[in-house]
Amino acid sequence: MPELPEVETTRRGLAPHIVGQTVTTLTIRQPKLRWPIAAQPLQTLIGKPLRELQRRGKYLLFSFPSGTLLIHLGMSGSLKLVPCTQPPHRHDHLDIGWSNHLLLRLTDPRRFGAVLWSEGDTLHPLLQPLGPEPLSDAFTHHTLQQAVANKRRAIKLAIMDNRIVVGVGNIYANEALFQARIAPQQAAGNLSSAQISALSTAIKATLTRAIEAGGTTLKDFVGGDGKPGYFQQQLMVYGREGEPCGHCASTIKKIVLGQRASYFCPKCQAKSL
DNA sequence: CTAAGGACCTGTCGGC
DNA sequence: TGCCGACAGGTCCTTA
Numbered sequence: 001m002p003e004l005p006e007v008e009t010t011r012r013g014l015a016p017h018i019v020g021q022t023v024t025t026l027t028i029r030q031p032k033l034r035w036p037i038a039a040q041p042l043q044t045l046i047g048k049p050l051r052e053l054q055r056r057g058k059y060l061l062f063s064f065p066s067g068t069l070l071i072h073l074g075m076s077g078s079l080k081l082v083p084c085t086q087p088p089h090r091h092d093h094l095d096i097g098w099s100n101h102l103l104l105r106l107t108d109p110r111r112f113g114a115v116l117w118s119e120g121d122t123l124h125p126l127l128q129p130l131g132p133e134p135l136s137d138a139f140t141h142h143t144l145q146q147a148v149a150n151k152r153r154a155i156k157l158a159i160m161d162n163r164i165v166v167g168v169g170n171i172y173a174n175e176a177l178f179q180a181r182i183a184p185q186q187a188a189g190n191l192s193s194a195q196i197s198a199l200s201t202a203i204k205a206t207l208t209r210a211i212e213a214g215g216t217t218l219k220d221f222v223g224g225d226g227k228p229g230y231f232q233q234q235l236m237v238y239g240r241e242g243e244p245c246g247h248c249a250s251t252i253k254k255i256v257l258g259q260r261a262s263y264f265c266p267k268c269q270a271k272s273l
Numbered sequence: 274c275t276a277a278g279g280a281c282c283t284g285t286c287g288g289c
Numbered sequence: 290t291g292c293c294g295a296c297a298g299g300t301c302c303t304t305a
Binding site for chain 2 (some may be wrong): 032033034074075076091108109110111112151152153157258259
């Protein structure tokens with residue numbers, strides 16, 4: 001589920017309801033996520049106000065006066081606000097209760113997600129190596145060019161590397177490469193500066209479009225089932241092995257790169273060199 | 274440095 | 290209907 005667009009949609013949906021509210025309760029039902037949820041620092045949040053809700057890559061950052069709570073949704077996580085009387089289901093691992101009587105409920109069947117604490121103003125170690133935000137001015141064709149110069153690894157692996165740019169998951173890596181007409185297995189350092197330019201533009205465009213599509217379900221974050229529908233949007237190649245390309249009608253191919261499914265049009269995204 | 278593979282989990286789907 | 294393997298939107302870590 002959660003690629004950057006969904007995380008951003010989640011942030012926008014939650015923020016108006018909980019920023020400024022005070023934590024009243026904290027319930028950890030299943031601490032075994034990717035890393036164990038540390039109960040001790042979290043319990044000290046009771047009585048504290050949420051100052052801001054921000055996003056860095058796919059991490060949601062809940063800023064409190066004493067530090068920052070980080071939540072990563074992994075492969076299958078989701079957050080929603082529910083009435084404080086709503087009984088939990090099987091995979092509801094964490095509830096944070098607020099002064100407005102809503103519960104922020106973390107659901108994550110596969111438990112690849114994470115709930116972490118960073119004390120005071122310290123940047124959590126997991127955030128330190130992260131590269132630029134794809135939608136910010138810190139990410140340009142120049143920074144991408146520099147990051148991949150002389151690299152032999154496949155360009156798809158490079159753009160999914162958080163140190164080069166954050167938040168580009170498997171779906172959007174495939175889609176952005178299609179838009180930029182670059183084969184996923186191309187050596188990153190061999191791309192022309194025109195190709196790099198097209199790719200950085202495509203990454204921004206693809207993510208922006210997806211966030212806009214996700215924005216249509218913001219109302220569902222309170223009380224509703226909170227399932228954003230942005231992936232209804234037309235995916236040009238992802239999951240379309242064997243289907244005709246929307247541009248040239250060639251058959252979409254699937255290969256595996258870094259153990260992840262990679263889809264591309266062998267004609268539109270022909271390899272060069 | 275890079276590449277490759279394993280690890281963490283559950284749910285769903287297709288094939289037999 | 291039931292069982293089994295393959296696979297899923299993430300990403301860190303170890304090993305070569």
